Amino acid sequence: xxxxFHLIAADPQQQRTALTIAENLTDDNAVEIEDIAIVxxxxxxxxxxAGGDGxxxxxxxxxxxxxxxxxxxxxxxxxxxxxxxxxxVETVPxxxxxxxxxxxxxxxxxRP
Amino acid sequence: xxxxFHLIAADPQQQRTALTIAENLTDDNAVEIEDIAIVxxxxxxxxxxAGGDGxxxxxxxxxxxxxxxxxxxxxxxxxxxxxxxxxxVETVPxxxxxxxxxxxxxxxxxRP
Amino acid sequence: xxxxFHLIAADPQQQRTALTIAENLTDDNAVEIEDIAIVxxxxxxxxxxAGGDGxxxxxxxxxxxxxxxxxxxxxxxxxxxxxxxxxxVETVPxxxxxxxxxxxxxxxxxRP
Numbered sequence: 220x221x222x223x224f225h226l227i228a229a230d231p232q233q234q235r236t237a238l239t240i241a242e243n244l245t246d247d248n249a250v251e252i253e254d255i256a257i258v259x260x261x262x263x264x265x266x267x268x269a270g271g272d273g274x275x276x277x278x279x280x281x282x283x284x285x286x287x288x289x290x291x292x293x294x295x296x297x298x299x300x301x302x303x304x305x306x307x308v309e310t311v312p313x314x315x316x317x318x319x320x321x322x323x324x325x326x327x328x329x330r331p
Numbered sequence: 332x333x334x335x336f337h338l339i340a341a342d343p344q345q346q347r348t349a350l351t352i353a354e355n356l357t358d359d360n361a362v363e364i365e366d367i368a369i370v371x372x373x374x375x376x377x378x379x380x381a382g383g384d385g386x387x388x389x390x391x392x393x394x395x396x397x398x399x400x401x402x403x404x405x406x407x408x409x410x411x412x413x414x415x416x417x418x419x420v421e422t423v424p425x426x427x428x429x430x431x432x433x434x435x436x437x438x439x440x441x442r443p
Numbered sequence: 444x445x446x447x448f449h450l451i452a453a454d455p456q457q458q459r460t461a462l463t464i465a466e467n468l469t470d471d472n473a474v475e476i477e478d479i480a481i482v483x484x485x486x487x488x489x490x491x492x493a494g495g496d497g498x499x500x501x502x503x504x505x506x507x508x509x510x511x512x513x514x515x516x517x518x519x520x521x522x523x524x525x526x527x528x529x530x531x532v533e534t535v536p537x538x539x540x541x542x543x544x545x546x547x548x549x550x551x552x553x554r555p
Contacts, residue, residue, distance in 0.1 A: 261348050
């Protein structure tokens, strides 16, 4: 099974909860998870920025093999360069496009 | 691929972000999108009302061929007539039913 | 068709809206719904606790045959015992795992 998490909430506490739910999924032995991805956009981009609030959790998730993807439209809108993101974060043309593509491949969608 | 956006947040800024993400999807050449729908219910109905906050964006999305659907339960609860909606907005018996139906047809689901 | 609702919002009004949308789905004759489930986690657990705000609605949904599931990680984090939950509520190892499992079985996902 495969799961994509949609990180879009602005509230830092809500963002941390979202990342914790992703992490907990890696520890759930009741389901066989092959791939986990996180797609972040709008205000949800903050934890993906180097030194940003929650970036410690994103680094830890990347180390566990979770794919973390930033929406390029958001980067442009917030005047953020790719070099300002946590090392290992990928970019995708649009968050909506990536979320559609992954679901069409069979990923379950979770929006914490 | 097909995508349905769930418009339910009460915050006007969050509603505008949701509609922007839908619009950005029409510009993403990395994915082949055939159909986009928006299902609005509860407080998310506001941008679908004629003259409502965000209705300019809904009009623009309708012109681009995006289907915009209002939950009839919400209309009844808020004492709104179909004639008060932006021209071109459809109604569906229930938001939950329509979101289920579209996903069962293969639509990806995104809740901004 | 089958539908799972994700109950995670902290706001009591938003929780009641979520439960109302689940209830409305049982009344929508335009779609043939076989199974409805609710998976609650984080702050969304409150209506599943006996005597908690919204627990009257959860009791009513259980009577209608809707499956209501509490995330065990959340119970542990909030120091809640299973005996403190509304009678009939099940527990699952993790909310994210259960939401993935149900979607992989064909459930539509709705996050009010």
